[in-house]
Amino acid sequence: xxxxxxxxxxxxxxxxxxxxxxxxxxxxxxxxxxxxxxxxxxxxxxxxxxxxxxxxxxxxxxxxxxxxxxxxxxxxxxxxxxxxxxxxxxxxxxxxxxxxxxxxxxxxxxxxxxxxxxxxxxxxxxxxxxxxxxxxxxxxxxxxxxxxxxxxxxxxxxxxxxxxxxxxxxxxxxxxxxxxxxxxxxxxxxxxxxxxxxxxxxxxxxxxxxxxxxxxxxxxxxxxxxxxxxxxxxxxxxxxxxxxxxxxxxxxxxxxxxxxxxxxxxxxxxxxxxxxxxxxxxxxxxxxxxxxxxxxxxxxxxxxxxxxxxxxxxxxxxxxxxxxxxxxxxxxxxxxxxxxxxxxxxxxxxxxxxxxxxxxxxxxxxxxxxxxxxxxxxxxxxxxxxxxxxxx
Amino acid sequence: xxxxxxxxxxxxxxxxxxxxxxxxxxxxxxxxxxxxxxxxxxxxxxxxxxxxxxxxxxxxxxxxxxxxxxxxxxxxxxxxxxxxxxxxxxxxxxxxxxxxxxxxxxxxxxxxxxxxxxxxxxxxxxxxxxxxxxxxxxxxxxxxxxxxxxxxxxxxxxxxxxxxxxxxxxxxxxxxxxxxxxxxxxxxxxxxxxxxxxxxxxxxxxxxxxxxxxxxxxxxxxxxxxxxxxxxxxxxxxxxxxxxxxxxxxxxxxxxxxxxxxxxxxxxxxxxxxxxxxxxxxxxxxxxxxxxxxxxxxxxxxxxxxxxxxxxxxxxxxxxxxxxxxxxxxxxxxxxxxxxxxxxxxxxxxxxxxxxxxxxxxxxxxxxxxxxxxxxxxxxxxxxxxxxxxxxxxxxxxxxxxxxxxxxxxxxxxxxxxxxxxxxxxxxxxxxxxxxxxxxxxxxxxxxxxxxxxxxxxxxxxxxxxxxxxxxxxxxxxxxxxx
Numbered sequence: 001x002x003x004x005x006x007x008x009x010x011x012x013x014x015x016x017x018x019x020x021x022x023x024x025x026x027x028x029x030x031x032x033x034x035x036x037x038x039x040x041x042x043x044x045x046x047x048x049x050x051x052x053x054x055x056x057x058x059x060x061x062x063x064x065x066x067x068x069x070x071x072x073x074x075x076x077x078x079x080x081x082x083x084x085x086x087x088x089x090x091x092x093x094x095x096x097x098x099x100x101x102x103x104x105x106x107x108x109x110x111x112x113x114x115x116x117x118x119x120x121x122x123x124x125x126x127x128x129x130x131x132x133x134x135x136x137x138x139x140x141x142x143x144x145x146x147x148x149x150x151x152x153x154x155x156x157x158x159x160x161x162x163x164x165x166x167x168x169x170x171x172x173x174x175x176x177x178x179x180x181x182x183x184x185x186x187x188x189x190x191x192x193x194x195x196x197x198x199x200x201x202x203x204x205x206x207x208x209x210x211x212x213x214x215x216x217x218x219x220x221x222x223x224x225x226x227x228x229x230x231x232x233x234x235x236x237x238x239x240x241x242x243x244x245x246x247x248x249x250x251x252x253x254x255x256x257x258x259x260x261x262x263x264x265x266x267x268x269x270x271x272x273x274x275x276x277x278x279x280x281x282x283x284x285x286x287x288x289x290x291x292x293x294x295x296x297x298x299x300x301x302x303x304x305x306x307x308x309x310x311x312x313x314x315x316x317x318x319x320x321x322x323x324x325x326x327x328x329x330x331x332x333x334x335x336x337x338x339x340x341x342x343x344x345x346x347x348x349x350x351x352x353x354x355x356x357x358x359x360x361x362x363x364x365x366x367x368x369x370x371x372x373x374x375x376x377x378x379x380x381x382x383x384x385x386x387x388x389x390x391x392x
Numbered sequence: 393x394x395x396x397x398x399x400x401x402x403x404x405x406x407x408x409x410x411x412x413x414x415x416x417x418x419x420x421x422x423x424x425x426x427x428x429x430x431x432x433x434x435x436x437x438x439x440x441x442x443x444x445x446x447x448x449x450x451x452x453x454x455x456x457x458x459x460x461x462x463x464x465x466x467x468x469x470x471x472x473x474x475x476x477x478x479x480x481x482x483x484x485x486x487x488x489x490x491x492x493x494x495x496x497x498x499x500x501x502x503x504x505x506x507x508x509x510x511x512x513x514x515x516x517x518x519x520x521x522x523x524x525x526x527x528x529x530x531x532x533x534x535x536x537x538x539x540x541x542x543x544x545x546x547x548x549x550x551x552x553x554x555x556x557x558x559x560x561x562x563x564x565x566x567x568x569x570x571x572x573x574x575x576x577x578x579x580x581x582x583x584x585x586x587x588x589x590x591x592x593x594x595x596x597x598x599x600x601x602x603x604x605x606x607x608x609x610x611x612x613x614x615x616x617x618x619x620x621x622x623x624x625x626x627x628x629x630x631x632x633x634x635x636x637x638x639x640x641x642x643x644x645x646x647x648x649x650x651x652x653x654x655x656x657x658x659x660x661x662x663x664x665x666x667x668x669x670x671x672x673x674x675x676x677x678x679x680x681x682x683x684x685x686x687x688x689x690x691x692x693x694x695x696x697x698x699x700x701x702x703x704x705x706x707x708x709x710x711x712x713x714x715x716x717x718x719x720x721x722x723x724x725x726x727x728x729x730x731x732x733x734x735x736x737x738x739x740x741x742x743x744x745x746x747x748x749x750x751x752x753x754x755x756x757x758x759x760x761x762x763x764x765x766x767x768x769x770x771x772x773x774x775x776x777x778x779x780x781x782x783x784x785x786x787x788x789x790x791x792x793x794x795x796x797x798x799x800x801x802x803x804x805x806x807x808x809x810x811x812x813x814x815x816x817x818x819x820x821x822x823x824x825x826x827x828x829x830x831x832x833x834x835x836x837x838x839x840x841x842x843x844x845x846x847x848x849x850x851x852x853x854x855x856x857x858x859x860x861x862x863x864x865x866x867x868x869x870x871x872x873x874x875x
Contacts, residue, residue: 181698207698221655222654224679224681226680
């Protein structure tokens with residue numbers, strides 16, 4: 001799908017000469033998106049959205065073949081990570097593309113004078129949208145942002161089916177555990193949590209869901225999952241996965257209840273979902289037992305295995321979401337960026353949804369790629385749906 | 393049961409239901425491609441000509457198609473249901489009237505069955521079906537659960553002893569009824585069952601429970617005639633028990649209670665073929681399923697499929713729905729039920745009603761039984777909490793719904809028909825033992841059902857067949873293969 005958009009962009013050049021600052025996980029799928037923007041005439045500077053997510057070969061290829069300015073190294077420290085963000089901002093982008101809103105928040109914090117140059121931005125993920133809405137609520141958001149995450153063709157697919165599959169992939173690659181017969185505890189039953197629970201159940205695990213939202217909790221319950229408070233689940237689980245977008249979801253009281261050999265990981269965007277400081281405090285010994293598996297030995301001998309330092313496990317320990325769903329997400333990114341350019345100057349400095357036409361277009365293109373045909377409403381049906389006079 | 397027609401040699405609830413029954417039989421025939429193609433294949437040869445088959449098997453629409461298949465192959469047939477609640481009265485009426493008769497002029501098969509028999513009526517029916525008019529008795533039994541076989545064996549045993557034993561304190565109510573019946577027949581004809589037993593060439597047995605009885609008799613040396621264990625045909629137990637229950641368990645629970653299954657905690661006792669189907673059935677509706685098992689292999693299977701495996705004691709106050717599938721007795725006791733949640737649903741899908749202790753329940757001090765509708769009772773304990781009992785602990789898929797669907801029963805009954813032909817036509821090849829059908833017949837039954845589902849089978853090349861050492865046309869698996 002991105003390829004077909006790229007071909008159109010190459011003809012229409014919607015970004016001709018435009019400077020675009022991109023802060024996304026540096027993976028092959030992101031490379032496709034960057035090449036699509038370049039095909040549309042953009043000058044792209046790219047940095048990573050997470051210190052552990054960069055695929056170095058992809059970064060190199062983007063520099064060599066596509067003349068993108070890339071600032072990203074797998075395993076970079078936090079200082080380097082932020083230096084790379086600053087390097088992208090140094091190019092004075094006119095359009096931003098974010099995953100987690102680090103680029104936009106750094107911009108607002110350190111270069112308020114540059115806000116006026118910016119046409120708009122796009123945001124990829126739930127956690128970033130939450131930050132941007134907070135910025136908007138504080139009256140400080142300096143330009144319009146399109147929340148790509150909120151497109152139906154993004155979160156229903158990328159978050160649910162993409163993260164559902166890839167988070168388990170990360171756990172399997174890191175631990176080589178058998179899921180069948182295990183108790184998998186999923187914290188958060190949003191789109192990501194639903195996907196993880198679904199795939200874990202499919203692999204034969206007994207799934208327990210922990211929630212704070214009563215509607216989500218009820219959904220999980222009627223789907224047939226066991227719903228428990230976190231501490232009760234902690235005593236029961238073999239594998240714990242956080243997918244909440246919130247902080248300190250798994251903390252001291254949970255670690256204290258966990259069984260020997262528990263595996264702990266995070267599928268949410270930031271590494272704040274597990275209280276790692278508390279875990280380190282409880283541990284009398286820590287050792288790296290496999291790549292991406294750090295074992296914490298507690299005073300009574302129980303071992304808790306933390307995966308990927310509590311960072312997003314699908315990207316850190318596996319390859320992130322599969323290309324097929326990222327294609328949908330990034331098609332939204334590309335089309336949302338085009339939308340921002342076309343509507344330049346007319347949108348308020350707020351967080352906007354993806355226009356429904358773009359959402360529908362992405363779904364239509366994906367269906368075509370999958371060789372799926374669907375029906376269309378008849379004229380009479382269309383009329384019926386819009387007429388208030390017609391009832392039974 | 394005042395409306396019973398009993399003027400001629402049959403007894404059903406209401407002959408006027410025959411027309412409805414005939415319509416449903418016609419629909420079922422389309423869904424039973426195995427039985428119908430067997431009819432076609434053997435109609436000209438009449439392999440069951442001379443066979444006098446007494447059948448004791450749930451008198452449902454599907455069974456009607458089986459009965460008429462046996463008749464089409466030349467057999468004379470008399471029939472009873474093998475459970476007091478499992479008869480579909482329109483099916484019984486249609487069979488009694490027959491395809492060519494009318495309610496005023498019934499010309500079908502003598503059938504003695506109605507929904508809601510008493511235990512006395514049930515065993516009276518079994519006796520009637522085993523009692524052929526004229527000199528000859530039945531020469532074949534088609535059994536489900538082994539009740540007909542049991543009556544012949546017990547009758548023969550007591551006639552040899554010259555007396556029927558007195559009721560013993562530990563006996564079930566039902567055994568008391570059997571003993572009373574045998575006392576009566578011993579007085580009327582001291583050789584009745586001995587003669588019946590001598591006339592019988594063999595029995596084909598439908599279900600796990602009946603098969604278990606047969607192997608016990610074989611081991612004890614008391615088996616009077618050869619038996620074919622139809623239950624352990626792959627196309628029976630791996631289909632009927634599994635996919636049949638997967639379909640009919642939730643059907644029974646829904647029709648009985650209309651309770652929302654999603655979100656409930658369901659406890660399945662036993663994870664054999666039936667338990668596996670039941671667990672999948674409830675999980676598919678969104679229930680969280682917990683399994684209880686005594687067999688470590690089945691318990692591990694359940695765990696690997698993501699079910700929790702607990703003891704019943706662990707979860708007795710947690711379950712919303714309890715289903716027994718074990719083929720064993722005393723699984724859910726009155727004490728268990730006293731500790732269940734308010735309005736917990738309790739039911740059994742195993743063959744006999746001894747998995748749940750109904751007699752014990754009735755004896756709990758202060759208990760009250762509130763009938764909600766046929767086959768659904770609320771039992772109220774002295775503390776005010778209640779449980780909902782389905783079909784009085786008898787198999788709820790037949791008691792509360794219509795049992796297994798036609799398609800799956802076509803597999804089971806194709807095996808039955810083939811087994812009847814086999815035992816009747818090659819009787820001298822069989823000793824007084826229990827046999828299973830050879831694998832090529834099992835594969836044939838499966839083959840007969842593929843077209844109806846649009847299944848396209850891949851064919852082995854001769855080179856491939858040689859490579860794995862099987863004939864191109866099968867059988868494809870060794871006898872010990874578990875599927």
